[in-house]
Amino acid sequence: MSAPRYGLIEAGGTKFVLGVADTERTILARERIPTTTPAETLGAAVEWFAAQGADYAAFGIASFGPLDLDPGSPAFGCVRPTPKPHWSGASLIAPFKERFGVPVAIDTDVNGAALAEALWGAGADLGSVLYLTIGTGIGGGFCSDGHLLRGLSHPEMGHIRMPRHPEDLDFVGTCPFHGDCLEGLACGPAVIARWGQSLSELPEGHPGKRIIAWYIGRALATFQTIMEPARIVLGGGVTATQGLLDLIRTEAQTANGGYTVGKIDELIVPPGLGDNAGLLGALALALDLR
Numbered sequence: 001m002s003a004p005r006y007g008l009i010e011a012g013g014t015k016f017v018l019g020v021a022d023t024e025r026t027i028l029a030r031e032r033i034p035t036t037t038p039a040e041t042l043g044a045a046v047e048w049f050a051a052q053g054a055d056y057a058a059f060g061i062a063s064f065g066p067l068d069l070d071p072g073s074p075a076f077g078c079v080r081p082t083p084k085p086h087w088s089g090a091s092l093i094a095p096f097k098e099r100f101g102v103p104v105a106i107d108t109d110v111n112g113a114a115l116a117e118a119l120w121g122a123g124a125d126l127g128s129v130l131y132l133t134i135g136t137g138i139g140g141g142f143c144s145d146g147h148l149l150r151g152l153s154h155p156e157m158g159h160i161r162m163p164r165h166p167e168d169l170d171f172v173g174t175c176p177f178h179g180d181c182l183e184g185l186a187c188g189p190a191v192i193a194r195w196g197q198s199l200s201e202l203p204e205g206h207p208g209k210r211i212i213a214w215y216i217g218r219a220l221a222t223f224q225t226i227m228e229p230a231r232i233v234l235g236g237g238v239t240a241t242q243g244l245l246d247l248i249r250t251e252a253q254t255a256n257g258g259y260t261v262g263k264i265d266e267l268i269v270p271p272g273l274g275d276n277a278g279l280l281g282a283l284a285l286a287l288d289l290r
Contacts, residue, residue, distance in 0.1 A: 002055070003022050003023065004022065004023060004055075004056075004057035005020055005021070005022060005028070005054040005055065005056055005057065006020070006021050006022070006023075006056065006057055006058055006059070006060060006283055006286045006287070007019075007020060007049050007054070007056045007058075007059040007060070007096065007100070007286075008020065008021055008027075008059070008060050008279045008280075008282035008283050008286070009045060009059065009060070009061045009062070009063070009092075009282055010062050010063075010109060010112075010278030010279050010281070010282055011035070011061060011062065011063035011064055011092060011109065012035060012064055012109065012136075012278075013035060013064050013084060013136050013137065014034070014035055014136065015032050015033065015034055015035055016032070016033050016034075016035055016041055016045055017030065017031075017032050017278060017279060018030065018031045018032070018033065018045055018048055018049065019031075019279040019282070019283075020049070020052050020054055021279070021280075021283050023287065025120065025280060025283065027276065027279060029052055030279070031048050033045060033048070037086045038086060038087060038090035042090075042092070042095045043095070045095075045096075046095050046096065046099050049096075049099075049100070050099065056100050056102050057102060057286075058102050058103045058104065058105065058286045058289050059093075059096045059100070059102065059103070059104040059105070059282075059286060060104075060105045060106075060112070060281075060282035060283055060284070060285040060286030060287075061077075061092055061093065061096075061104060061105065061106040061107075061282060061285070062106075062107060062108065062109040062111070062112030062113065062278055062279075062281040062282040062285060063079075063092055063106060063107075063108060063109055064079075064084075064108070064109060064137070065079070065080070065082075065108045065109075065139065065154060065156070066079070066080040066081070066082060066153065066154070066156065067079060067080060067092075067106065067107070067108060067153070067154065068080055068153070069106070069107065069150065069153055069154055070152075070153070075089070075091075076093075077091055077092050077093035077094070077104070077106050078090060078091045078092070079092065080153075083176045092106060093106055103289050105285040105286050105288060105289050106285070107148065107154065107285050108139060108141060108154045109133070109139070109278060109281065110131055110132070110133050110139040110140050110141035110157075111141035111143075111148050111154060111281075112141070112278065112281025112282055112284060112285050113131045113133065113141065113233075113235060113271070113273075113277045113278060113281040114129055114130070114131035114140075114141030114142060114143040114148065114233075114281075115141070115143050115146075115148060115281060115284040115285065115288075116273055116277055116280040116281040116283070116284045117129050117131055117143075117231075117233050117271060117272060117273060117277060118143040118146065119146070119284055120272075120273065120280065120284075121233070121271060121272030121273040121277065121280075122231055122233045122269050122270070122271060122272030122273075123143070123230065123231040123233065123272070124272070126230035126231050127144065127145060127230050128142070128143065128144040128145070128227070128228075128229045128230045128231070129142070129143050129229055129230065129231050129232075129233060130142050130223055130224075130227060130229040130231070130232045130233070131143075131232075131233045131235065131271075131277075132157065132219075132220070132223070132232065132233070132234055132235070132236075133234075133235040133236035133239075134186060134187060134188075134216065134234065134235075134236040134237075134238040134239050135187065135188055135235075135236035135237040135238055136187060136188050136189065136237075137158055137183055137187055138157070138158030138182055138183040138186060138187050138236075139156070139157060139158050140155060140157030140158065140223070141154075141155070142155065142227055142229065149227075157182075157219075157223065158181065158182050158183035158187070159175065159177065159178055159181045159182065159183060160181060160182050160219060160222065161178070161180075161181055161182075162180065162181065162182050162185055162215055162218065162219065163218060164180065165211050165214050165215065167207060167211060168185070168194075168211050171185070171190075171193075171194055173185050173190065174187065174189050174190045174193050182215065182216075182219050185215050186212050186215040186216055186219075186238070187238065188237060188238050191208060191212060191238065194208065195208050198237075198238075198241075199212060199238055199241040199244065200240070200241045200242065209241065209243065209244060209247065210247065212238065212244070213244055213247035213248045213250075213251050214251050216234075216239075216248045216251070216252075217247075217248050217249070217250070217251025217252040217253075217254070217255055218251065218252075218255045220232055220248065220252040220255075220268065221252050221255035221256040221259075224252070224256065224259075224267075225256070225259065230267075231266075231267060231269060232267055232268045232269070233269055233270070233271050233272070234248070234268060234269070234270060234271075235270070235271045235277060239270070240270075245268070245270065248268060249264045249265060249268050250264075252264065252268060
């Protein structure tokens with residue numbers, strides 16, 4: 001009997017990353033497809049998985065949100081109201097259940113990444129991990145003793161309210177719901193809305209990098225105080241900007257006024273799983289079904 005295979009989906013706002021993996025976390029096949037409409041994107045994903053010829057044990061989907069994650073809800077596995085065109089109400093799990101007839105696990109991309117980093121990555125054996133991604137949007141997931149934090153739905157850490165940097169008072173923010181929440185101030189589109197370029201493209205000495213680090217550092221100080229994670233893992237394109245991680249560490253320590261437990265460079269770290277954090281997050285969700 002062949003080893004079980006798992007279909008993995010990292011569903012993002014601009015692209016879907018698809019993968020096939022085994023229980024040893026070996027990614028056997030991988031593909032990227034653009035995020036367009038639900039019919040086009042999910043249809044292309046189903047056909048790609050079918051073409052791999054695998055006998056899937058389950059699927060794991062780590063997706064952009066907001067999502068309906070109540071198993072008792074008739075809309076379980078659907079995208080809740082979102083500013084992303086066409087996707088409000090779309091079921092992410094139905095096409096795979098219908099085509100392959102196997103269980104489908106779903107959670108947010110950040111929850112999946114938090115679980116994977118806690119199991120196998122930067123937070124392995126530490127007990128608690130906060131994973132925060134800062135890119136096109138901002139989201140976070142918290143894993144403690146192998147369990148993800150949930151309430152009525154998944155946490156929306158990108159939408160916490162923020163103090164304003166004194167050099168950034170005139171910017172109204174890009175969040176369509178809150179304006180100047182964390183996401184509205186520090187995500188990639190918010191950077192471009194102010195300065196016309198991504199953070200990594202800004203010239204040396206530009207204040208943008210310092211301002212964004214100020215916001216992220218204060219957000220981490222808040223999350224640290226509330227959750228006291230053993231490790232904070234920062235992912236996403238914005239945090240990959242050269243030199244930004246050290247600035248964030250400094251700002252987080254300053255904002256917490258010496259209240260930090262442990263060494264700041266050991267507390268706030270990049271992903272241990274690198275570019276595989278999303279797909280391995282989907283695998284962690286799928287394996288959790290066993």
